[in-house]
Amino acid sequence: MRVAVVGAGIGGLAAASGLQRAGAEVIVLEQAARFLPRGSGLSLFSNGFAALRSLGLEEPVRAVLAEGPPSVPIGTMRADGTMLAAFAPATVADLRVIDRTDLHRALLSGLAPDTVRPGIRVEGLSSGTLDLGPSGLLEDAHVIVGADGIRSRVRGSHAGDPGAAYCGYGAWRGITDTPVVLPDGGETFGRGERFGYMPLRDGRVYWFAVRPSQADDLPEPGELHERYGAWHDPIPEILAATDLSRAGYQPTERLAHPLRTYSRGQATLVGDAAHAMPPTLGQGANLALEDAAVLVSLLRPLASDPDPREVPARLSAYDKARRPRTQRIARQAHLLGAAGQWDSPGVAFARDLALRLAPDRLLDRAFRLPQRWSPPD
Template sequence: MAQSSRAIVIGGGIGGLTAAVALHRGGWDVTVLERAPSLEPVGAGISLAPNSLRALDVIGLGDEIRDLAAWQGDGGLRTPPGRWLSRTDADTVAERFGGPLVLLHRATLINSLASRLPSEAVRTGVAATLADPGDTDRPARVATADGELEAGLVVAADGIRSAVRRALFPGHPGTVYSGFTTWRVVIPVPGVEFASHETWGRGRIWGSHPLKDGRVYAYAAALTPAGERAPDDEKAELLRRYGDWHDPIPAILSAARPEDVLRHDVHHIAEPLPAYHRGRVALVGDAAHAMPPTLGQGGNQAIEDAVVLAGHTDDLAAYTAARLPRTTAVARQAVKVARLNMMTGRAGIAVRNGVIAALFKAAPQMLLKGFAGIADWRPPQAPYAAGKAPAGNHQRRRPREGRLHRTR
C-alpha cells in the first residue's frame, strides 16, 4: 500500500487505539507502536460520559461498551462523616445529556478497541521516536530499533510525557504539577453494598463506585508535595488519611492489599499548545492536552480527538481548529473544579458545602449545569457512520445489573 495511505500510531492507550480503529475503518493501513510489552493498561477504572460514547458510536463500539459497563449516577456528593450534600440518579443524567454516564475497567475498553484491529496492526515492546514530521511534499518518518517507517500520517498518543510533543514544540513549557496526588484501587469487597459517591474533605477527596463485574473502583486524591511517597506503603497512607471517613471507605481499605494501590502525582498542561499538529503528525489525548482528572474527561477527550481526527486526515489544521478550543476549555474547567474540591480553609469549605446543599434542595438539575457543553457534545460524523449499527439501541434503558447501587 502507498505510504500516503499508511498511518502510524505511537502509543497503544485509549486515544491511540481509538484513533487506530477509526483510521482502519476509514481505509488506512494502520500500525500501532506501543513501548510497553503488552496493551494491559496501568490504571484502574474509567468513566465514559455521553460525549465519548457518541464518539464510540461512530466506530461501532458504543453499544458494546454500554453493555459491558455499569451505569453511573446513582449516588452523589458526601462529607467525610457521611452527610449527603447532593444526590443524583443515572436516569436523570441520561435524560439531561442524551445518554448514560458509565464506568468500566480501562482494560475492558482497551481490549474492545484492540479487538477491532487486525492482529498484525499492533506491535508491542516497540519504542518509537519521531524522526521527521514530514510535510506536504514528503512523508513523516518514525524511528524504531528495527529501522525507520514512513507514513502519510503519524498519530502521537504517547501520553502526558509525550516525546513527540516535545519534538514538535520544543519551546513549549510542557506539563506542571497540579498540586495533588492520586490513589486508585480495583478490588472485590464481598458483602458490602453502597451507593456510588464522591466525598470531599479538607484538601482530600475519595470516590467509591461499584463496577458491573462486582468489583469496586475507588480513588482518592490529596494535596501533597510533588514526589512525596508514604514512609511505609500506600495502603497505610490511605488508612491514615481516610480510615475514619464514612462507610464503605473503611471496608474498602480493609479489603485492599498494599500491592492493589496505585499512586500517581497529577500533572497537566497549563499553557495550551499552539496547535495539535505539525506536518503530517497529529497529537491526541494527554499528549495534546493533559488535564486534571476532576471532571473525569481525560480519556473522554482523547476518544473525541481520535474520532474527529479520522474525519480531518486531509487537513490537520482543521483538526486543530476543531479540537484545541474545546479541549482547552474543558482542561481549564477541570483545573477550576480541582481548586473547588481541594479547598483547605474551614470557612470556605462550609460555604461551599452549604451552597451545594442549597442548590440541590432548590433545583437539583442545576448541579448538572457544570457538565453542560461537555457531556452533550456530538461528533461531526453520524453514529455508525462507517457501517450498520450493531444489534440493539444505545438509547435503551439500562439493564438491571448495571445499577450502581448493587454490588455482588
C-alpha cells in the same frame, strides 16, 4: 494512506481502529513491551458513546459494561456522610464505569492482528520522520498521530511544547477484589483530601483517593487507612476489600499551558498528548474518543486514496474542531480539582456550605455540558 499512531492508549487505539476500518494502513507503536492490568477504572458518558458509535466500536465496549447506570444516588458528600449535592438521574443516565483493562481489550479487539507493535519507543519526530531509537527510523507515514500521553515525544518535538505541570495533589486508584454493596456513589470532600467510588458491572468497586503532596512523593499504601479509615461508610469497607499493595499512586498533572495548535504538517495530537487535564469531570477518556472520531471523519476520504498534499489541511481542520472544546473542559476540570483540594478549614467549610445550599441543577449543568456533543456527519 499509511498512518503511524504513537501510543496504544484509549485515543490511539480508537483512532487506529477507525482509520483501519476506513481502509488506511495503520501501525501503532507502543513503548511498553506488554500490556498489564491497570487496576483502575474510568467513566464513560453519552459523548464517549457517541464517539464509539461513530468509530464502529460501541458494540465491543458495551459488551463489557453494565446494562444500566448505577442504581444508587450519585453526588458529592462530606467526610461524615452528609450529602452536599446530588445529581439528577438524567445527568448520569448514560454514565457507565468500566475497568480500564476491559476497555483496553475491547479497543484492541477492533484491530487487525499485528497492528500494535509493542516495545518500540519513539524518541522524537523531525521533518515527518519518527526516530525509533534502536529500532531505526520510520519515514513513510502520510499521517502521524501522537497519542503518547502527557509527556508526548511527538508533541515534544515541536517548538512551544509547554510540558507538564503538577497540580499539587496525587491520587491512589484501585479496584476492590470482591463486590461491595454501595448505598451511594460519587465523591467525598475532606480538607485537602477526596475519596470517590463507583460500582463496576460485577459489583466490584472502582475507587480513587486524592491527597495533597509534592510531585515526587511515593506514599505507602498504609496511609490510606490513616487518612480515610474513619470516613463515612462504605469507604472503610472499600479499603478492606482491596489489596492495597496493588493500588497505584500517581501525581496529578496537566499541560502547563494550552497548546496553540494540535496539528503541524503531517502530525497531530489526540488525548492527553493534546489536552491532559485532571480527572475531575471524568471526561479524559471521552474526549480522547471524541478526538479519534473527528480525526477519522476528516481523514476517511483519504484513507484508501491518499493525497499527501491534502493532509495538512485536514489536520488543521481537526485542530480547529477540537481545540476550543477540549481546552475549555480542561480549564474547568483544573478549577474544580483545585476547589476540591482546598484545605483551609474556613475555606473548605464555605465550599461545602455553598454546595449544600446551591440548587443541584448547578452541579448538574457542570457535568451535563461536556456530554453535549455529536460526531461530525
